Amino acid sequence: MADTHSVIGTKNKKGQTFTDTWEMMNNAPRTPSFFTGSEVIKEALRRASCDVMIAYPITPQSEAAALIGELFAEGYIGDYFRGESEFAVMSQCAGAAFGGARVFTTTAGPGTMRAMENFPMWSGARLPIQMIVTCRGINSPLSIQPDTLEIAYLLNTGMLVWHAETAQDFFDWILKGYMVSEEPDVHLPLALCCDGFFVTHTKDVVNLTPADMCLPPYDPYRSPVPCMDMECPPVRMMRDPFVMKSNYISYATHASWQQEVWAAVERSRKHTIKWINGLIETENADAEVLIVASGTAVSQGREAIRLLEDEGIRCGLVKIKSLRPWPGEEIREATKNAKHIIVPEFNVTGWLAKEIKATIPNSERVNAGPHVCGGMTMPPEIIVSEIKTLLGMRTMSLAGRGS
């Protein structure tokens, strides 16, 4: 029987020392390194004591799956193989997690959509799988450029959903994500999202923890459900679901089961706050104009704030780090004094603005946009322009700059 605490200080077969995660992430020395986002995913996985990684390598969105194959060849990953499709990959991830393994996979765009049936199944079966979502367009015509529409589909699966702004967030949150996901009162899958291409294909300085330290192994004996047993729920439910019984109590059981999944999302709140230092971050939250964003829209918002400062306009920022659990109270508190709330997004529907509108009083304060999608960049000038328009100030049309 595994005992996570008893292995701290011992070495794995690669000579890495199993280290208390809090110590490793907060107190261990960091080395600045210049990496692409995909390389950062690989480096995080090198330190993650991951048992199984399953890949569908056709996706062009990130090189992470192929790079983690190299890690397997080097002996850092317990097992690694290619699935027949994204759907197969996610099903195989479930099998590995049912068996008590720490599991990792990556996906993006149409692949996420193809595999979608599996995600509520992962949550319902309480499988703490970590899935990196390097967001890209999901519609036809295809795009490998960032578009965050797929996140909207993940929000109601019962998974934890975090949205990283930078490669540094990504490195830290991959490792910390397992700590939240694997808590016995949570034990849910985590969709760790980033805006693909911007984060995955560009290089940035990322402070890495020592490569000779790694996470303690996953302890499946702390799971809130038994390891795989074909006669026991949740496995039993897949071939003999409650709905087959057609009576009040079986429906009530299924309902209670769903509520328990969402209760676990709620319970993740305190662990998430502890590990990623709050569900949101704020800057100048007392300003009358606030940008509220997630992912790389936060970075563009920061630049817009700098441009506005040059013109004497004070603007604050709320960076949303976790989408599930949803930081409702934190957003209500951070926006209580704002007269204008600007929500820039890399998708056509504005799902984040809708979530915020449903959260705060006086939701007419929310300005859903600016939006870009299909892989367009979001120049900070269009955020500036949106804000100045809201404030009744004259603004130049960015689209007309070349005329």
Place this chain on the structure above:
Amino acid sequence: MTQYRVLPGPEHFLPPSAASMGICLPNPGEAHINGVIVPEEKAYEEAAKQFLMARVPTLFPGPLVLWAWNEKAAKKATAIRHLYNTLKECVQPGQTPMLIPMPDYRPKYPKINPEVEINPNHPNLTIWHNKIDCCMFIGVHCHQANLSLKIIRGGTSCYTIAMCAQAGHEDAMLSFRDASVEKIMKLAEWVKKLKGTVQPRLTSAKSGASN
């Protein structure tokens, strides 16, 4: 701060999970009573009182303690038997302590024999059939325990206690966390200590939730 309290039911056609109503789990060294965080010591006293007040105080040991899959599980099972024997010694005439196992989680409706086992998918059948008015879950996997506790709260007036080996259960009316042999033995000690000081409730509880 939530105003919601986790109380004996029947609460609702489909009661909410306590977590969704803002109830949080205790930290190490703490417990909760009705969703309010208390020092663990206070919870021993309250749990012992509830057992001694009940007409049919019942222990529901689950698979994690029913099978001797490691040394700790076997020791816990012995401690649970001790707690059951202590209850039998400490109750008054008219009170009937019971020990009903939850051996596995397979749905058995409508074939279950509620006199000999409880099932997490329809625990109310066992509660109703045996007129159980206070119960304690121990050694049940957390997901299955929460499922049961919520169904019991929804459809019965039973007072629920959880002796959880992990982080505790907000869907129980009283929950310990980090259960150990020592904690089970300590609860038995509290039952002994309060013997004769608590007036038993010798009619079936009819209370409804007041949320």
